[in-house]
């Protein structure tokens with residue numbers, strides 16, 4: 001009876017909507033044909049093209065790029081070799097990928113009006129809809145405000161903020177552990193990625209939003225949910241024609257309402273701080289050591305200080321900090337599980353560093369620094385870095401001519417497999433970046449996770465790299481010191497898949513779990 005009713009309703013709906021479905025199908029085919037023509041018309045010249053985008057068969061192969069983009073890039077790089085520049089058709093443009101040193105330098109140092117970081121990010125993040133109407137350009141054309149807040153003001157305060165970061169990390173970790181599944185013999189199972197996200201957000205929300213709201217459970221949960229919403233909204237919107245973005249992205253963002261909640265939490269605090277500043281209490285950094293305060297201090301013009309703009313900058317910082325940090329932490333935890341032989345030495349190093357300088361306990365963590373760099377080398381959050389949208393035709397030193405609307409980037413995941421840069425590149429070597437002798441470590445600048453160079457582009461272009469790398473490195477160390485000194489851990493299932501591919505992103509699977517067990521009390525800090 002019920003089955004019959006469902007069948008009849010379905011067939012009635014199909015009849016009723018058949019015209020609309022037909023029209024939508026025809027429009028989709030026309031749009032695809034038009035966009036393929038555009039891609040073909042703007043194809044790069046003087047560069048090896050890996051596959052043509054305009055055959056009908058290729059239309060379906062677009063799904064290959066969505067599901068295996070980074071594998072396609074690794075294969076092409078493997079075939080053409082290090083130092084090559086090649087193009088690969090993606091959904092809406094050619095991606096020109098270069099490991100040629102001169103091309104990389106030209107890409108990293110190209111002007112914004114020719115090789116646009118802003119446009120590439122707009123395509124990727126749809127941030128007008130996902131970061132509370134944030135727009136690049138006016139009133140802060142060079143992104144000086146977030147850069148100053150994170151690179152100068154936050155970095156300067158890191159030693160003072162350390163007790164807060166450590167407290168937040170500890171609290172975040174213990175709260176997650178309490179929610180984990182008891183699997184017997186003292187072990188608790190937790191999703192590695194969800195744990196990493198929660199612990200990182202606990203610290204980020206407090207440091208960015210301050211103690212009034214950054215300590216409120218509802219606000220931290222909204223920040224956590226918001227970051228996930230952006231990833232989903234932007235990735236789904238990217239698969240459709242751009243004219244549908246204003247419908248798709250806001251609909252997904254409204255689903256959980258996390259962004260609106262954040263706006264409601266942050267706006268009154270920004271207003272309040274502005275009032276205090278207007279009363280002449282200019283330097284409140286002692287009382288309000290957080291990114292809300294520093295964003296107001298770095299914002300000078302009325303347009304920069306407008307509350308919605310300040311809120312958008314802060315929400316953007318929550319996004320920029322949380323997504324990549326939690327991915328990195330996940331991959332570090334997996335690497336420790338796969339290479340437990342490093343753990344005893346890492347623990348001894350942590351104890352020694354803590355005892356040698358309790359005020360700067362992360363200073364002498366040389367092995368950890370090298371271990372983190374090796375994890376980052378082999379596990380970048382995206383196959384590509386320094387993604388730039390071409391605005392005016394560009395001729396690269398290798399001779400490649402790239403017309404507007406294409407994307408140029410560095411295939412960092414593939415380049416990390418270059419044996420000339422990294423001997424035995426496929427082998428995990430936690431000591432790869434470790435300076436050999438104690439004297440060199442004590443007297444000379446050592447290789448650090450936060451260093452930037454053309455051969456190691458985890459943080460982006462050397463001239464304008466990620467400004468948050470000191471905070472990211474500091475907080476990751478705080479998390480790892482807490483976990484390593486207080487817990488034993490191992491993967492629940494060593495064969496479980498750890499990540500999945502989505503276009504060029506390499507995303508941890510939230511279903512893969514780690515087991516934790518408290519260490520012997522005499523070994524804990």
Ligand code: HEM
Pocket residue numbers: 117143146147150317320321322324325328381385386387458459460461464465466467468469471472
């Ligand atoms: C492991 C964690 C992180 C990774 C791997 C990472 C990576 C990057 C990369 C590659 C870029 C440069 C993009 C380009 O020029 O193509 C970038 C930019 C940026 N990052 Fe990070 N980041 C991380 C953490 C953070 C944190 C914690 C913050 C803030 C506290 C932050 C704030 C920013 C900002 C504001 C920019 C844009 C800079 C500009 O406009 O020039 N990042 N990040």
